[in-house]
Amino acid sequence: MIRVDFDPPQALAAISGVGPKLAQDIIYLRETASNLEPENLEVLIKLPLGERESHWLDFASNQSPVAESTASEKEKVTTDS
16 A cells, blocks of 8 residues: 555655656655645646556545644744744
Protein backbone atom coordinates (compact mmCIF):
# COMPACT_ATOMS: atom_id res chain seq x y z
CA MET A 1 0.00 0.00 0.00
CA ILE A 2 1.34 3.42 -0.96
CA ARG A 3 -0.09 6.29 1.06
CA VAL A 4 0.08 9.08 -1.50
CA ASP A 5 -0.34 11.92 1.01
CA PHE A 6 2.07 10.49 3.62
CA ASP A 7 4.81 8.35 2.08
CA PRO A 8 8.33 9.52 1.16
CA PRO A 9 9.49 10.01 -2.44
CA GLN A 10 11.09 6.57 -2.59
CA ALA A 11 7.67 4.96 -2.07
CA LEU A 12 5.94 7.31 -4.51
CA ALA A 13 8.50 6.44 -7.20
CA ALA A 14 7.10 2.88 -7.17
CA ILE A 15 3.89 4.19 -8.78
CA SER A 16 3.81 3.51 -12.52
CA GLY A 17 4.70 6.76 -14.32
CA VAL A 18 6.36 8.36 -11.28
CA GLY A 19 10.12 8.76 -11.16
CA PRO A 20 12.32 10.45 -8.54
CA LYS A 21 11.72 14.00 -9.86
CA LEU A 22 7.94 13.63 -10.08
CA ALA A 23 7.92 12.03 -6.62
CA GLN A 24 9.61 15.18 -5.25
CA ASP A 25 7.08 17.33 -7.12
CA ILE A 26 4.21 15.35 -5.58
CA ILE A 27 5.64 15.94 -2.10
CA TYR A 28 5.98 19.65 -2.82
CA LEU A 29 2.38 19.86 -4.07
CA ARG A 30 0.90 18.00 -1.12
CA GLU A 31 2.85 20.17 1.34
CA THR A 32 2.06 23.51 -0.29
CA ALA A 33 -1.32 23.07 -1.94
CA SER A 34 -3.29 20.20 -0.49
CA ASN A 35 -3.71 16.47 -0.45
CA LEU A 36 -3.76 14.72 -3.79
CA GLU A 37 -6.83 13.05 -5.21
CA PRO A 38 -6.67 10.23 -7.76
CA GLU A 39 -7.64 12.64 -10.54
CA ASN A 40 -4.74 14.97 -9.65
CA LEU A 41 -2.27 12.10 -9.75
CA GLU A 42 -3.56 11.01 -13.15
CA VAL A 43 -2.91 14.51 -14.50
CA LEU A 44 0.60 14.55 -13.03
CA ILE A 45 1.62 11.16 -14.43
CA LYS A 46 -0.33 11.71 -17.68
CA LEU A 47 -1.84 8.24 -17.35
CA PRO A 48 -5.14 6.95 -16.04
CA LEU A 49 -4.88 4.93 -12.86
CA GLY A 50 -5.75 1.34 -13.62
CA GLU A 51 -7.63 -1.19 -11.57
CA ARG A 52 -4.37 -2.50 -10.08
CA GLU A 53 -3.20 0.94 -8.89
CA SER A 54 -6.57 1.78 -7.37
CA HIS A 55 -6.20 -1.21 -5.04
CA TRP A 56 -2.76 -0.32 -3.67
CA LEU A 57 -2.86 3.49 -3.63
CA ASP A 58 -4.27 5.10 -0.50
CA PHE A 59 -5.45 8.70 -0.87
CA ALA A 60 -6.42 9.24 2.78
CA SER A 61 -6.09 12.92 3.69
CA ASN A 62 -3.09 14.10 5.64
CA GLN A 63 -4.20 17.04 7.76
CA SER A 64 -0.79 17.93 9.17
CA PRO A 65 0.78 19.73 6.16
CA VAL A 66 -2.26 21.96 5.77
CA ALA A 67 -2.60 22.51 9.51
CA GLU A 68 1.11 23.26 9.94
CA SER A 69 1.08 25.65 7.00
CA THR A 70 -1.99 27.46 8.30
CA ALA A 71 -0.57 27.67 11.82
CA SER A 72 2.77 29.06 10.65
CA GLU A 73 1.01 31.66 8.47
CA LYS A 74 -1.13 32.75 11.44
CA GLU A 75 1.98 32.93 13.64
CA LYS A 76 3.76 35.03 11.02
CA VAL A 77 0.83 37.46 10.82
CA THR A 78 0.68 37.69 14.62
CA THR A 79 4.40 38.42 15.00
CA ASP A 80 4.39 40.90 12.12
CA SER A 81 1.49 42.88 13.58
